[in-house]
Structures are given as C-alpha cells and as structure tokens.
Amino acid sequence: MSLKENLSEEQQLQQRIFTAIDNFDSFIIQAGAGAGKTYTLIESIKYILHYKIDELDKHNQKIMCITYTNVAANEIRQRLGETQYVQVSTIHEMLWQQIKMYRRSELTVLHLKKLKQELENIESEIKTQTDCVNLSTLKTKENLELFSTFIEEKKEEFFTLDRNKIKADKFRNQMMQSDLVERIPEFEEKIIKSVDTFKKFFKLVSRQISFKKAIDKLESKNNDKKIQIDYDSLSNSDRLPAMKFSHDTLLEYSLALAEKYKLFQKKLIDQYPYIFIDEYQDTHESVIKLMAGLQQYSKGQRWLVGYFGDSQQNIYDSGIGNQILNIYQNIPDNGLGQVKLQEIVKPFNRRSEQQIIELINKIRNDKLHQKSLDPDKTNGEVNFYYLDTEGYSRDTSTDNLIIKQFIEKFAQCLGDNEKIDCLLLLNRYVASMSGFEQIYSAIQKANFILWDEINTKLFARELDKLHPAVLRLYQLVTAYNNCINPHKTLYDLFGDTQSEVTFAVALKLAQLFRCKHPNNLHEFIQHIDNVLNDLCVDQNNVVLSEQEAVRFWLKKNFGFNFQNLFNRNKNKTQNIGFKDYMYGLVYEEMYGKIEKFNPDVELTDEQADEEINRRHQDIEEILNIDLNIWQQWVAFINNEHNKEQTVTYHTYHGTKGEEYDNVAIIMEHNFGKNNKNKFKNYFASLSLEPEQTYKEEETRKLENSRNLFYTACSRARKKLWILYLDDIKDIEDNLKKLFTSIKPFKYQG
Numbered sequence: 001m002s003l004k005e006n007l008s009e010e011q012q013l014q015q016r017i018f019t020a021i022d023n024f025d026s027f028i029i030q031a032g033a034g035a036g037k038t039y040t041l042i043e044s045i046k047y048i049l050h051y052k053i054d055e056l057d058k059h060n061q062k063i064m065c066i067t068y069t070n071v072a073a074n075e076i077r078q079r080l081g082e083t084q085y086v087q088v089s090t091i092h093e094m095l096w097q098q099i100k101m102y103r104r105s106e107l108t109v110l111h112l113k114k115l116k117q118e119l120e121n122i123e124s125e126i127k128t129q130t131d132c133v134n135l136s137t138l139k140t141k142e143n144l145e146l147f148s149t150f151i152e153e154k155k156e157e158f159f160t161l162d163r164n165k166i167k168a169d170k171f172r173n174q175m176m177q178s179d180l181v182e183r184i185p186e187f188e189e190k191i192i193k194s195v196d197t198f199k200k201f202f203k204l205v206s207r208q209i210s211f212k213k214a215i216d217k218l219e220s221k222n223n224d225k226k227i228q229i230d231y232d233s234l235s236n237s238d239r240l241p242a243m244k245f246s247h248d249t250l251l252e253y254s255l256a257l258a259e260k261y262k263l264f265q266k267k268l269i270d271q272y273p274y275i276f277i278d279e280y281q282d283t284h285e286s287v288i289k290l291m292a293g294l295q296q297y298s299k300g301q302r303w304l305v306g307y308f309g310d311s312q313q314n315i316y317d318s319g320i321g322n323q324i325l326n327i328y329q330n331i332p333d334n335g336l337g338q339v340k341l342q343e344i345v346k347p348f349n350r351r352s353e354q355q356i357i358e359l360i361n362k363i364r365n366d367k368l369h370q371k372s373l374d375p376d377k378t379n380g381e382v383n384f385y386y387l388d389t390e391g392y393s394r395d396t397s398t399d400n401l402i403i404k405q406f407i408e409k410f411a412q413c414l415g416d417n418e419k420i421d422c423l424l425l426l427n428r429y430v431a432s433m434s435g436f437e438q439i440y441s442a443i444q445k446a447n448f449i450l451w452d453e454i455n456t457k458l459f460a461r462e463l464d465k466l467h468p469a470v471l472r473l474y475q476l477v478t479a480y481n482n483c484i485n486p487h488k489t490l491y492d493l494f495g496d497t498q499s500e501v502t503f504a505v506a507l508k509l510a511q512l513f514r515c516k517h518p519n520n521l522h523e524f525i526q527h528i529d530n531v532l533n534d535l536c537v538d539q540n541n542v543v544l545s546e547q548e549a550v551r552f553w554l555k556k557n558f559g560f561n562f563q564n565l566f567n568r569n570k571n572k573t574q575n576i577g578f579k580d581y582m583y584g585l586v587y588e589e590m591y592g593k594i595e596k597f598n599p600d601v602e603l604t605d606e607q608a609d610e611e612i613n614r615r616h617q618d619i620e621e622i623l624n625i626d627l628n629i630w631q632q633w634v635a636f637i638n639n640e641h642n643k644e645q646t647v648t649y650h651t652y653h654g655t656k657g658e659e660y661d662n663v664a665i666i667m668e669h670n671f672g673k674n675n676k677n678k679f680k681n682y683f684a685s686l687s688l689e690p691e692q693t694y695k696e697e698e699t700r701k702l703e704n705s706r707n708l709f710y711t712a713c714s715r716a717r718k719k720l721w722i723l724y725l726d727d728i729k730d731i732e733d734n735l736k737k738l739f740t741s742i743k744p745f746k747y748q749g
C-alpha cells in the first residue's frame with residue numbers, strides 16, 4: 001500500500017478513537033513499538049480540548065493523563081503546551097492528590113488495619129524465635145513483658161551502641177547494667193549469650209512495641225489532634241509506625257478506598273470525565289482494577305478510560321502485560337453490568353526502516369504484525385554478529401575491549417556526526433562503560449541487593465524502582481549537585497516554602513551548604529553536619545526563618561522531618577546530628593530494620609563483631625567513592641548526556657519509550673547468575689511446535705526474555721547491529737529464522 005493509503009487508514013483509526021471519545025466508550029489501543037501510541041494519545045487529548053472544552057469548563061473538569069514515569073509526563077506536557085484543562089501525572093502523584101484529603105479520616109482506618117496485619121507477622125516471628133534454645137525463657141507472656149520493659153529502658157542506649165560499632169563484650173556489659181536483668185530469668189546465661197541473636201531479637205520486639213504504640217495512637221479516642229497518615233514520595237520503603245507509607249502501599253490504599261467508599265469513585269468520575277493511561281502494560285493490577293471499578297460505577301454517565309500500550313513491551317514483573325482483558329473479564333458484575341473495552345489495533349510503524357520492522361515482527365510473532373507507514377523507508381540495516389571465540393577465553397576486561405572494537409566497526413559504517421546508542425545486557429558492563437564500575441563493585445560487595453534485582457535497584461531510571469538505600473545515595477549526590485549549580489532556583493533547593501523563608505536567609509544557607517569540592521559523599525555529609533552544628537551552637541542567634549529554611553531543605557532533598565535538630569543541646573543524648581542520622585538511615589535501609597534472623601546460625605561474639613565491622617566498612621567504602629564517579633552515575637540515572645558524546649550506554653530496561661538512529665545491542669546467554677541461559681533458552685524455544693507447551697513459570701520467563709529483546713530491537717530507527725558474545729552453535733538454526741545475515745565478529749586481541 002502507498003503512503004497515501006496508509007495515511008488514510010491511520011486517519012480512519014484515529015477517527016475511531018475520536019468516535020469512542022464522543023460516545024464515552026472506554027477503549028484500549030493495542031499497537032507495537034514505534035506505532036505512534038504517544039502521538040495518538042496526544043491527538044486524543046487535543047481533540048477533546050478542541051471540541052469539548054466548553055463542557056469541561058462548565059463542569060469544572062479536567063482530562064487526566066497518567067504516564068509511567070516523570071520523564072514521560074514532562075514530554076507529554078511539553079508536546080501539549082500549557083493548558084489548565086489537562087493534568088498529566090504519574091499514577092502515584094495522581095492518586096496521592098486524590099486520597100490525601102482522607103489522611104485524617106478513612107486512610108487512618110486502612111492504615112490501622114495494615115499496622116495490625118504487620119503486627120501479627122511480627123508476633124508470629126517473635127513466636128518462632130522464642131522457640132530457639134537461647135530465647136526459650138521469653139516464651140511466657142510475663143517474661144516477654146519484662147523484656148519489653150527492658151527494651152523501653154535501654155532503647156536509646158542500644159541503638160547508640162549499635163550505631164557506634166561497639167564490640168560485643170562491651171555491648172553485653174552495657175546491656176547488663178539494668179535492674180531488670182535480674183528479673184528476667186537466664187538473661188546472662190542464655191538470652192544475651194550470643195550478642196548477635198540478642199540484637200536481632202531486641203530489634204524485633206522493639207519493632208513490635210513501635211507498632212503497638214502506633215496502633216494505640218490511632219485507636220485512642222481522646223486525641224485532640226487528629227493523626228495524619230502521609231505518603232512519602234521520597235522514600236522507597238514504608239515507615240508504617242511513623243504513619244508514613246511508600247509507593248506500593250499508596251496503590252493498595254487507593255484501591256481499598258475506591259472499593260469501600262463510593263463517594264471517592266464519584267468524585268474521581270465527576271472531576272475527570274476522560275482518563276488516559278499510557279504504557280498500560282507496565283501498570284500495576286490494582287490500578288486497572290481501580291479504573292474498571294470507576295467504569296462500572298459510571299455506567300450511563302459521561303466518563304471513559306482509554307489505555308494505550310503494547311503487551312509485548314511489558315518488561316517489569318509488576319506490570320499486568322497481556323492480562324488486562326482477563327482482569328476486565330474477572331471483574332464481578334455487581335449488578336452494574338460487565339465492564340468492557342473497545343479494542344483498537346494500530347498496525348503501523350512510524351519509527352523504523354523496513355528491515356527493522358521485519359525483524360521485530362518476527363520476534364513478536366502475533367496478530368499485531370506491523371507495516372511501515374511509508375513503504376519507501378527501506379534504507380535500514382540489521383546485522384547479527386556472533387563472537388568468534390577461537391583462541392581466547394572471555395573475561396570482563398576482554399569483553400570490554402571486544403565491545404569497544406565492535407562499536408568502532410559500527411561507527412566506521414556511519415557518517416561523521418552520527419551517534420550510536422549501545423544497549424548492554426550485563427550490569428557490570430553498563431557500569432564500566434559509563435564510568436561508574438567502582439560504585440557497582442562496592443554495592444555488590446556490600447551485598448544488600450539481591451543479584452537479580454541489581455539491574456532495577458541500581459540502574460533504573462525510574463527513581464521509585466531504586467533500592468531505598470540507593471535512592472538515599474542518589475538524593476545525597478543530587479543535593480550536592482543542586483548546591484553547586486548556580487542555575488538552580490531557591491525552589492529547587494528548598495521546595496515550596498510558602499514564603500516562610502525569606503530570600504536573604506535562603507541565599508545565606510545556600511551559600512553555607514555550598515562547600516569546596518568534597519572528594520566524596522562522606523565529606524559532603526560531614527560538611528552539612530558541620531554547617532548544621534554551627535547553626536545549633538549559635539542557636540540564640542539563629543533566626544526562626546533559618547531553622548525553617550533548614551527544615552525545608554531537609555524535607556525537599558531527603559523527605560525527612562528533622563524537628564529535633566535545634567533542640568539538641570537541651571538533651572544531647574536523646575537527639576542525634578545529621579551525620580549520625582544519615583549513617584543510621586543508610587545502614588537501616590541497606591540491612592533492614594531487623595537483620596534477617598536465622599536460628600540455625602548463631603554467631604559468636606567475634607563473628608558478630610566481624611559482621612558488623614564488615615557492614616560498616618562496606619558503607620564507608622561506598623561513601624568514600626570519588627564524588628565525580630557518583631555524579632556520572634546520577635547523570636546515567638537522569639539520562640543526561642553531553643553533546644560531544646558519540647556513544648551512549650544503556651541497560652535494556654533503561655531505553656523503554658526511547659528511540660535512536662543507530663542501535664548496538666550486546667547479548668549473551670545469561671542475564672546475571674540467577675538468570676542462566678535467559679536468552680539461549682528464548683532462542684531455543686523458537687523451534688517449539690505450537691502444540692508443545694511449557695509450564696506457566698517457564699512461559700512467563702520466556703515471554704519476559706522475548707519482551708526485553710523486542711523492546712531493545714525496536715528502539716532503532718535506521719541501523720541495528722547485534723553482537724552475541726557466547727557460542728551460538730546450539731541456537732544457530734533458530735537465529736536464522738530471525739536474521740537473514742549472521743556473521744562472525746573477530747576480536748583483534
């Protein structure tokens with residue numbers, strides 16, 4: 001078909017969407033990579049703005065557009081231009097905005113329920129642990145109560161000693177200094193015999209206490225001041241007893257609110273008659289259920305939801321992928337009627353040259369066979385190379401050299417100003433090629449992220465996917481970057497201070513925070529600690545506005561309230577400074593509020609000391625990495641590149657939604673040691689007869705590999721070069737089903 005005919009067909013499809021919008025028919029747009037989903041989404045919004053604006057205006061309504069990341073939200077805002085009739089936000093932003101008005105009412109009910117569930121888990125763990133010989137005397141209610149009183153008495157001291165890496169025997173002596181010890185049977189002989197076991201148990205019971213207190217607080221009838229539950233968007237883990245929750249719990253609470261309170265649904269429907277969800281495939285199941293619930297409830301009213309996405313680009317396990325229609329089918333009728341979606345398939349590809357489209361069609365191998373919008377776009381190139389491994393064996397440094405040589409070869413086939421975007425499978429290579437291998441090694445050594453989660457928790461460009469401790473490090477580097485960047489506004493530094501902070505004070509503090517280039521994060525933290533300490537010492541002269549400014553700075557950069565800072569001198573032992581607080585936080589975020597208890601292994605004092613020392617050394621090592629290296633990592637996370645850069649390295653996941661002219665993909669059999677043969681198995685599965693089926697788990701893994709491969713290959717506009725680093729003998733026949741040209745790549749060692 002000619003370009004003209006294709007354009008006309010595309011126009012008709014767009015028209016079907018407009019008709020669905022006119023009729024308030026909820027729909028789902030299914031389209032492969034580069035089909036122009038985002039473009040269609042924007043066209044749909046523009047259509048409403050053009051034809052329905054009076055209606056929106058009359059009812060004081062808005063269009064809601066939900067994106068998967070902040071980057072995507074900004075992109076859409078930019079492409080739409082300023083308009084008060086559209087709210088573009090991530091699902092978390094949108095939900096919090098909607099539910100925060102319930103933070104003193106209905107949310108406290110949900111929070112209370114969650115605290116109680118969690119308390120049950122803690123109590124069952126306490127039970128299991130008191131089964132072990134050393135703690136068995138704490139099995140009785142009375143002894144456990146005595147132990148809890150002991151904890152209340154020694155808590156501050158315990159955590160100060162723990163933080164300060166006090167050796168086991170000294171620690172034991174300090175803990176023994178309490179009248180309560182006499183009253184708790186076998187305290188000396190058994191309970192504190194292993195300091196390691198004791199510490200874990202202490203933390204567990206102290207967690208139980210804090211949960212109980214939080215529950216009491218919420219249940220207490222004579223609260224003058226209503227307790228408030230808050231979403232903490234800057235932290236990647238819940239802090240339930242502190243009445244704070246993070247991203248996943250936000251989804252959970254929102255769905256529960258919607259299911260329980262019809263008013264909540266009604267408000268959403270009234271406020272946003274059009275809700276669009278971009279990249280539906282990576283959306284959490286609870287969001288789809290929430291939308292389906294709204295759709296059901298709104299029957300007969302002016303309301304619709306429109307999903308845009310591609311199930312084969314689902315690359316995160318938390319996303320619903322191709323399950324959306326099943327979820328819809330399983331929504332009970334509730335006497336309100338079955339919810340349905342009109343399915344509109346967009347079969348075009350606007351991004352890539354014909355050669356690339358052919359390849360990605362073969363990879364997806366489903367009904368969504370794409371055709372190029374412009375049949376004359378045939379100047380693309382796909383090359384598959386396998387490494388000719390004869391004569392040497394692979395290791396990280398050789399692989400790095402091989403990748404560089406491959407990129408050079410690719411570059412020789414390109415024009416002078418052309419760039420290459422290289423997608424690397426292995427995290428170590430992404431780190432070394434992008435200049436932050438030291439961070440990768442140190443984090444791996446500290447061993448607080450599971451092997452197969454490192455790709456997301458250290459390399460994700462969506463901040464809410466980073467490991468909580470890694471996010472904390474990101475915040476520290478960003479706080480430093482903001483301090484030294486003269487182009488940052490006072491809002492960037494202090495957030496919305498609602499004019500409680502004067503311009504002069506904000507400037508003074510900004511200057512104090514801006515230190516001489518520190519060598520590492522450790523020095524930066526020390527510097528901030530010094531500044532805050534000086535302000536504390538000088539507190540008689542510190543105007544209230546300065547205290548406020550510090551408070552806003554800490555809140556904006558790290559999301560925490562540090563109210564006690566200026567009261568410290570009054571009661572020094574009770575409160576800690578910024579440095580200790582930050583170290584404590586990082587330690588806790590790395591190793592958990594309670595280190596995992598294993599009753600089979602009881603560490604001796606020496607082993608426990610060694611273990612604690614090791615952990616502290618690992619943290620020291622991380623904080624002592626050169627700050628320039630940290631800045632390179634932050635630039636990677638923020639996807640910032642300098643203009644001269646001719647090659648940019650990415651993880652496969654990090655390129656979601658992006659497009660580049662020339663793409664190099666480096667592959668191999670494995671994806672980390674827990675995903676042995678991930679890609680080998682995928683390629684091997686291509687010769688599977690249709691009647692052969694795998695177990696569900698196996699199918700899920702294969703689909704994930706295919707989706708990752710599909711998403712990677714479909715980023716290319718013009719040229720795609722793939723290098724396979726492992727031996728392809730066993731999968732060669734299947735590779736030939738996808739690639740017309742398979743050539744050896746000879747490394748010049």
Ligand SMILES: Nc1ncnc2c1ncn2[C@@H]1O[C@H](COP(=O)(O)OP(=O)(O)OP(=O)(O)O)[C@@H](O)[C@H]1O
Pocket residue numbers: 031032033034035036037038039040310313350351656657658659714
């Ligand atoms: N109607 C259109 N007119 C002009 N350019 C378009 C149109 N639709 C899409 N494009 C362009 O085609 C390319 C692919 O579009 P887009 O990024 O919206 O695709 P997508 O379906 O969201 O892709 P992916 O699923 O891979 O993220 C972009 O460069 C976009 O600007």
